[in-house]
Amino acid sequence: MQLGEIDRQDGRPPYRQIADHLRSAMDRGELTAGDKLPSEAELTRHYSVARMTARQAIQELRTEGRVVAEHGRGVFVRMPAPVRRLASDRFARKHREAGQAAFLAEADKAGVRPSVDQIEIDRATPPADVRERLRLSDDERVAVRSRRYLADDRPIEVATSFLPLTVAEGTPILEANTGPGGIYARLEETGHVLDHFVEEVTARMPTADERRRLELPDGVPVLVVVRTAYDTAGVPVEVCDTVKAAPAYVLEYDIPAR
Known part of the structure; x- marks a missing residue:
């Protein structure tokens, strides 16, 4: 999965850019239902941002209902409900x-x-x-x-x-x-x-x-x-x-x- 890089010229805050990268990966099928997202530590290293920035990015996806956190296991792409x-x-x-x-x-x-x-x-x-x-x-x-x-x-x-x-x-x-x-x-x-x-x-x-x-x-x-x-x-x-x-x-x- 390719996450991309932070564009410092972009008017969007870094956490939103990270959330957009993860969201795009889901839309492209690189992250599918049940897949585990990169951890906060992995996102922090990849993007060279503070851990709170990585946490905000994941929280944005949780608020949208795209991912779900499982205590002690990580954050996963949410399984779709039966349509x-x-x-x-x-x-x-x-x-x-x-x-x-x-x-x-x-x-x-x-x-x-x-x-x-x-x-x-x-x-x-x-x-x-x-x-x-x-x-x-x-x-x-x-x-x-x-x-x-x-x-x-x-x-x-x-x-x-x-x-x-x-x-x-x-x-x-x-x-x-x-x-x-x-x-x-x-x-x-x-x-x-x-x-x-x-x-x-x-x-x-x-x-x-x-x-x-x-x-x-x-x-x-x-x-x-x-x-x-x-x-x-x-x-x-x-x-x-x-x-x-x-x-x-x-x-x-x-x-x-x-």
Whole structure:
């Protein structure tokens, strides 16, 4: 791997030039996922800079999420998360009829092994924005389902569903295992045949808890997808707030031009 030299005429500080050299080596494929970066001592000798300068260069790459430090071993190019392309038909009835919830259908298409853990079920007063989306009165309660999804044993998203308690009570929606087809299959069994979904997608940095649950290194953002499900009568029956590890996803939408 060729690191280059510090250009003293360059307006960029030396640590940024070093970070650029390492980043370029990754982009060229000279440093690939799992490879160990040169140590601070090696960078210090090569570039004839202070150790703090080398440390700042590595920290910049850590902040970007390009590398991860392992205590006692060094700094390594971060392994990529399994990429899952989310197609706009992932909530199609054909998947539910085949006994697959949306996550299972997506994982099957992506060729990864899906699993779910950290399942929590509760009955609660919803947050104000959820109450507004579900058109509930101030005193109405909701069923809350929180869970973490993994692909090939790597956590990639945390989802929390809110459903009117009048709809979910007495159904497997309030059980750990909702059965074939997931929540949406159970909703349709109660007579709420689904008609369409509205999704809002934003991006931000994760909270400390989200970073812990998704096992994200510093500097890695998340996608936040808030989805509202409507039945054929136009009644909102579920709000799902999903926090996704951004490097693990490509969102794909097929939008008719008519």
